[in-house]
Amino acid sequence: MPTLESDLILVKNTESVMEITLNRPDKLNALSSVMYWDLVKLLKAAEESDDIRVVLFSGEGKSFSAGNDLVDFLNAAPGEAPAAAAFIEAIHDFPKVVVAAVQGNAVGVGTTMLLHMDLVVASEDAKFITPFADLGAVPEAGSAKLIPAWLGYQRAARLLLLCEPMLAQEAYETGLVAKVVKREELEATARNWAVALAKKPPRALRESKRLMRESINKPLYEVVKEDLALFGDLLQGDEAKAVIAAMLSKSKG
Numbered sequence: 565m566p567t568l569e570s571d572l573i574l575v576k577n578t579e580s581v582m583e584i585t586l587n588r589p590d591k592l593n594a595l596s597s598v599m600y601w602d603l604v605k606l607l608k609a610a611e612e613s614d615d616i617r618v619v620l621f622s623g624e625g626k627s628f629s630a631g632n633d634l635v636d637f638l639n640a641a642p643g644e645a646p647a648a649a650a651f652i653e654a655i656h657d658f659p660k661v662v663v664a665a666v667q668g669n670a671v672g673v674g675t676t677m678l679l680h681m682d683l684v685v686a687s688e689d690a691k692f693i694t695p696f697a698d699l700g701a702v703p704e705a706g707s708a709k710l711i712p713a714w715l716g717y718q719r720a721a722r723l724l725l726l727c728e729p730m731l732a733q734e735a736y737e738t739g740l741v742a743k744v745v746k747r748e749e750l751e752a753t754a755r756n757w758a759v760a761l762a763k764k765p766p767r768a769l770r771e772s773k774r775l776m777r778e779s780i781n782k783p784l785y786e787v788v789k790e791d792l793a794l795f796g797d798l799l800q801g802d803e804a805k806a807v808i809a810a811m812l813s814k815s816k817g
Contacts, residue, residue: 565577566606566609569598570599570602571587572602573585573586573603577616580616580617580759581617581618581619581620581758581762582616582618582619583622584619584621584622585622585624586621586622586623586624587624589626589627591630591633592625592626592630592668592669593623593625593630594630594632594633595632595633595651595673597636598647600650600651601647601650601651603654604650604651606619607619607658611659616660617661617761617764617766617769618662618758618759618761618762619660619661620663620664620754620755621662621664621665622664622665622751623665623666625668626668627667627674628664628665628667628670629669629670629671629673629674630674652677652680652704655681656705656706659770659773659774660766660769660773661683661770662681663681663682663683663757663761664678664681664684664754665754665755666684666686666687666690666750667687667690667750668687668690669690670690671693671694673705675692675693675707676694676704676706676707678741679705679707679710679714680705684741684742685744685745685753686732686736686741686743687744687746687750688732688733688744688747690731690732690735691730691731691732692723692729692735693729694707694711694723694724694727696724697724698727708724714739714740715739716738732744765803765804765807767803768798768803768804771798775787775790775791
């Protein structure tokens with residue numbers, strides 16, 4: 565486990581899941597530079613660890629994240645390495661499965677980081693807010709491409725141009741999140757998903773995620789060619805053989 569620079573990020577590893585909690589509830593988990601760098605360290609450690617198969621993100625308190633710490637932005641020295649950009653690149657490139665549990669407000673990067681995760685569970689009070697235009701900025705983290713592609717241009721314009729909040733149920737209906745649950749069910753639902761994923765063959769998960777992510781920029785014939793080759797390769801591998809053997813043994817009673 566890497567040494568973290570602050571106590572604003574909590575982490576624990578259980579059942580092959582690295583649970584990362586944003587721990588700045590007094591600031592609604594606004595992300596500072598030191599928090600971003602700690603997240604980058606943790607993602608690198610999770611990627612390199614054979615014991616970690618899934619990462620689970622959550623936020624302490626009433627909101628998932630208020631986004632970037634604006635004071636931190638204003639105080640950044642000229643030429644200082646952009647910690648937020650390093651985190652976005654790290655979560656975008658992360659090859660293992662990531663689950664997120666979102667409650668309350670998810671503002672700015674609190675929403676755009678979710679576009680690079682794999683399964684998002686939201687509580688009924690979740691609210692997704694992307695106020696970049698209101699701040700005199702532009703959409704970040706590839707959201708100008710991903711949000712229109714997922715939600716359609718008109719809904720994306722409401723989020724990114726009007727900066728209207730999107731509530732949990734609409735986020736579910738448009739595919740921004742995978743499930744909406746009651747607040748008291750959020751933690752257990754997300755963690756149960758993470759643990760279930762961690763029990764699956766790890767290479768199959770990684771390759772499935774990669775195929776899904778990369779297919780956005782590939783013609784269909786290339787995706788079909790690649791997935792058929794991988795399908796045959798994985799079926800001949802130790803992971804699949806062990807799973808199939810166990811299934812056959814169980815069926816024989």
